[in-house]
Amino acid sequence: MEIINRRKRMSSVARKIRREQDRTIGLVPTMGALHEGHLSLVREARRMCDVVVVSVFVNPTQFGPGEDFEHYPRDLTKDTAVLTDYNVDYIFAPTAEEIYPRGFSTYVTVEGLSDPMEGTARPGHFRGVATIVCILLNVVRPDFAFFGQKDAQQSLVIKRMVRDLAFDTEIIVLPTVREDSGLAMSSRNLYLNAEEQHAAPVIHRALAKAKEAFKEGERSANRLVELVRSTIEAEPRARIDYVNVSDAETLERIDRLDDRPAVMAVAVYFGKTRLIDNTILNSAKKKDVAPANLTRA
Secondary structure: OEEEOOHHHHHHHHHHHHHOOOOOEEEEEEOOOOOHHHHHHHHHHHHHOOEEEEEEOOOHHHOOOOOOOOOOOOOHHHHHHHHHOOOOOEEEOOOHHHHOOOOOOOOOOOOOOOOOOHHHHOOOHHHHHHHHHHHHHHHHOOOEEEEEHHHHHHHHHHHHHHHHOOOOOEEEEEOOOEOOOOOEOOHHHHHOOHHHHHHOOHHHHHHHHHHHHHHOOOOEHHHHHHHHHHHHHOOOOEEEEEEEEEEOOOOOEOOEOOOOOEEEEEEEEEOOEEEEEEEEEOOOOOOOOOOOOOOOO
């Protein structure tokens, strides 16, 4: 496993893999503080691809004023030790100056999908996400890039960017990985104290109640939202940012659910820690994973 810090070096390595060795590349973009959710993506990348690249970069442009950029957990030594057990070929761990050199002034905005939910709560967040993913895809030129369903809106934004800008990369979205309590795994879970860690699984319980109510015939988005809200509000340590039901492809608000897959998404504070999660209602969709052992065309 090689750790690469320079964009030009990563591009050169990736170019040689594609052109001279004719092997497929899988990219797993991360901000470090690796947990089982990240590792599930690494395992799928290893299964599908000849070469696996994991990027570790805490991206400053997706953090807003007063957010946790300065305190976001960073431990490349620990992350490297974890990835050693997963047969990763390269870790791309650039500095902020390497990604955003002096005079950097080009950003990517995905209109529409970036606006609701996280876009409203964190203005500019998806501009930063789309920009860094665009850079990573250009540097590595992977055949596949792997993301988690926990960040459902982010996955849709990235898929739209890839489609609109004609990237030759397939985006693979894998199911959310959860702790035994049901809490979606997140690097920010490290911020929770013992009481908050005990309280936070209420998010998953609330979403599970909504999904069960949907299965039993409830089709009113407002009633499903109220069910989630009332369940979460019963936990005194929880403070809701938003609860939203929308089309799972377009993120258009839905009043009454029909045959379309819909995503119910929430953001909740526990103390100063903000956690997000979601569930798909009426998920009659093909699994978003490509078959194994693909070779380049």
